[in-house]
Structures are given as C-alpha cells and as structure tokens.
Amino acid sequence: MVFFTVPVTYSQTTGTVRKMQKVPAGIYYPFFSGNNEKVNSFLMDETAVTNAEYLEFVKANPAWRKSQVKRIYADANYLRYWESDLEIGKNNRALLNSPVVYVSWFAAKAYCAWKNKKLPSVAQWEYAASAKPVNLKTGLTEYILAWNAQPNPKMLPNVKSTYKNIYSIYDMHGLIWEWTSDFNSYTGSVDSKGNGQEEFNNFCGAGGANVKNKKDYASFLRYSYRGSLKGNYCIANLGFRCIKNL
C-alpha cells in the first residue's frame, strides 16, 4: 500500500479572507439508501475558491506551482489554462473572479489546510447543496439538469453568477462540480476503481436499485461523476470550496 504525504509546510500569510456562511445542523439523507447522517453545524465558503485566491496560494506555496507540483498529486492538466506558474494570462483576466478549475483533490485539500479549513465531506456538501434557492424561477432539479444539458462554456462565469440559497451560499449548482473530502471512499491506493461503495451502487441494477429517489437524475449524475474521480485528476469543470467545523 502506498501512503501519500501531501506537502504540509505552508506560508504564514493566508491571503484574502473569503466570507463564510453558517450551515445549521440537520440531517443528511444519503442518495443511496443507508443510514441518515446527522450533520453538525459548520461554516462554508460562500463561493468556490477563485483563480485570484488560488494565485495567492501558489505564490505562498511554491510546491503547488504548475512547474513544481508532483504528478502523483496533480496530473498533467493541473492549471492547464494558466499562462505560467504565477500568471493566469492576459486572455484569462475575466477568470480572476471565476472558480479555479483543473485542480486536484490533493491541491484542494492543501489549499483548505493553508486557510485553516477543510474540504467538505459528501454529507456536508450534499446537505448544504440541497438548501432551497432564494432567487431561482425553476425548481432546483430542473435547474441542475438544464445546466447539465449545456456543454461547458468557453469562459467560466464568475462566482455569484448563478443563484443563492437560504444560507446565503452561492453557486452550489450550475457553475462547476466540486471536490469533497471522501469523494470515492478514498483509500490512498493508486487504483481505487471498483472498491468504492458509490461505484458499486451506481452500477447495481443500472443505478436504479436502492436509491432514495429514482427520478432524481441530477443526483445520479453527481454521484456518478464523483465515482469516476481519482485524487490527482484535474478537470475542466471541477473546482472546490472549503468548510470549517464549529
């Protein structure tokens, strides 16, 4: 078994302060049948981490620059749209306030640690993401499926460009996919395919058996997506936000 040690020496400066919102305690009802999970109250970044914020992180932490990062922590696509280690590039100016994407799980985890925060668990993320929108005309599931039916935009919109939920948290759906701490029952093994319970559930009975709501195609898509990930993957529509337990 291989153990990965993520670089843990961080700069003292932790950059811009991202506003966090309180998610009250409640119950997470797992999409795949299982025991309901109590979620304690926690703080969540009100938006995904932006390119501007991530730039501060790599400036303070050279090990996470494009040219320095180790392939086991981030694949060759890491920050592929950035011009160089510390330059997002002239053509990407509009992206400074858009979510950083093409970042690995290891990188996202390191960023959150630098902020004295953590990645949300699937339970925390899903619980926060199920909160009611305050400024959407359609139902949430319909909204997500419509987003899903569109190819990725050429330029990723800025944060706060979609909708806000009752906790004043933005863009939980409709902008990017987001990393979670336990996205694929992560074991540290190089190849975890076929071992994750989520993955088993996805294929069992063509993904129809044992789920909370067989009509909830939006949730199916999200759980399938998580099941396809590995920790070093860097993908065009995958970013993250951080949380803090209270």
Next chain:
Amino acid sequence: MFTKNNFFLLALLLSFSFYSCKSNTGQSTADNKIDTVLTGTVTAELTVAPEVPKPLTYTSPKRVKVELTCVEKVMELSDSTQYTFWTFGGHVPGQFIRVRQGDLVDFTLKNAPDSKNSHSIDLHAVIGPGGGAEATNTAPGQATHFEFRALHPGLYVYHCATAPVPLHIANGMYGLILVEPQGGMPKVDREYYLMQGEFYTKNKFEAKGLQEFDEEKAMAENPDYVLFNGRVRSATGAKALPAKVGETVRLYVGNGGPNLISSFHPIGQIFTKVYMEGGSEINTDVQTTLVPAGGAAIAEMKMHVPEVINLVDHSIFRAFNKGAIAQIKVTGEENPAIFRKVKQ
C-alpha cells in the same frame, strides 16, 4: 390409417423438423473450441453511420485495439432543431466496431476534456462485469482501459452505463459492435449501418432551437422523435443509401431504445435473410423483423427493380409523425417480369 390430408400434414411436419435440425442445432458456436491464439495486433477501423468497416481479411485471432471517445455536443436533431447529444465518437449512433470471434479486444474509453459528465461503456459482446461498465466509469479528460475476448459471433449493441443510464442512452450514447464468426460473413455487395433511437424533448416534434430532455415523457415512454441514425432525414432524399439493381445489400440494424421495440420493415422489399436478433439463427423471406431495445438484427435484401425503399418502424405513426424513416435508392434497369405499372 392415413387420409390424404393427414399425409400432407405429416409430410409438412417432417419437413419442418428437418429444416429446424439443419438450421439450428441449439448450440452456440462459442461452445465449440474456438481459436484464441493471438497472431499479431491490429487497430480496428471505426466508421460513422451509415458506413460499415470493411470486412475483416485476417483468418486467425488478433489483439484488436479499439479507442472510443465520449463527446457531448450540440448537433442537429432536425433541420432547425438542435439537441445536446451525448455520444461515442461525436456521432449518434456511435462508431461501428468490427472484430472477429476469438479476437482479444484491447479497449480504451476516453472522455473528452470538455465533457460535463462521467461516462462508461457496456458492450453486449462482452462477458465480464457490467459488459465493461465497471472498468470504465471515466471522468472528463481521462481514459480507462480493459480487455475482453470476443467469444460469441453476432451483432451487439453497446451503450453508456453510467447512472442515470436511461438519460445517457436517451441522449444518444449507443452504437454497434459486430463480432464476425470465425469463417467471416458471406460476401455481399453493400453493407450499411442503421440504428434506431428515441428522443424526448420538452417541446414538440421539430420545434425550432435547442431542445431540452423531458424526463416525464421518457418515463411515460412517449417520445417526440423516433429516428434512424440520430437525426430526422439522416438517410433520405439526397442522403438515401445508394444501391444498384442486381446487388445484395446487408443492413446492420441496431436499436438503442431507450424504450421502444422496432418493427423494422422495408417498404417495397422483402428481407431475403434475417440474422434474427443479430444472432446465428437465420430466417428467410421476412417482411418485418423485430429489433429489441438494446438489441440488433442483420437483414439482407436482393435489389430487383429501381425504386426507393423506405425503411421504417412499422409501428407506423413513428414513421409518419416522429421521423422513423430511412431510404435506399435503387438505380438500374427496370425488370417488368418482376414489377411493372400497367397503364389503364
């Protein structure tokens, strides 16, 4: 004691039993010892419908490399109607794969970097977990890889098997893989690839603009579109499939569904041979053959007279109102001994 009628009946029964003994031994050819010693590596030719890869020329099993890429893209559903299709290879149906019984298929599934969703593949020609699906849940920009032995000859459907499977199929993620028997397929003059599939949209048939998937209609199995090769008029008019009088045409017909069974019928023709359900059993002299959802058939016709053959799903409202028509345009000499229009 035999009456004349009884005698005929007995003769008829005997002829049927002889016929069935000859044509169906009830034994799969995969039960026979098949040659599996590999003699080299080839890369499979992949084609876009209605084209079919050339018949295979090798006579012993190979390692066959196949690479398919999942692509999500906006394409035309009809002349002024668009849809965000999820595809294998950028087309609906997905690219046609042709291998031979005994081959070891070295399969790579890629997912395009700008895909929004993860995708996978279940090939019905595979014996193994999920038909390959468990080994291939592939994130955008990534690739997965597995190998399988093509044990059974026949025409098989492949499709995406990532949850929710019905949505992936309804968006166009299906295609065909042909496993030629060890002796190859008999030679014909032309081969074409047709695959039926339904589309469920929020708006009506041929509403203009980009259409959204309608989950309620899909669950009610009430499609707006029933199509061959993923588009209204994909193979009609100027795009009709050409053939000439005297030729034999073989159609590799699949049905991606997700819901409907096709009653596949050639208007103004009769199938000389149908490999029923794409398997090894051959029926002859067939007017309409069933193509199950997630199934296939191989159908052959001899072209006798110049005509336009409308290939339809004979659940006829689908052909009339929902787009289920493809055409073969046969050119050549009239043959009045077979057909002639008589003037009054």
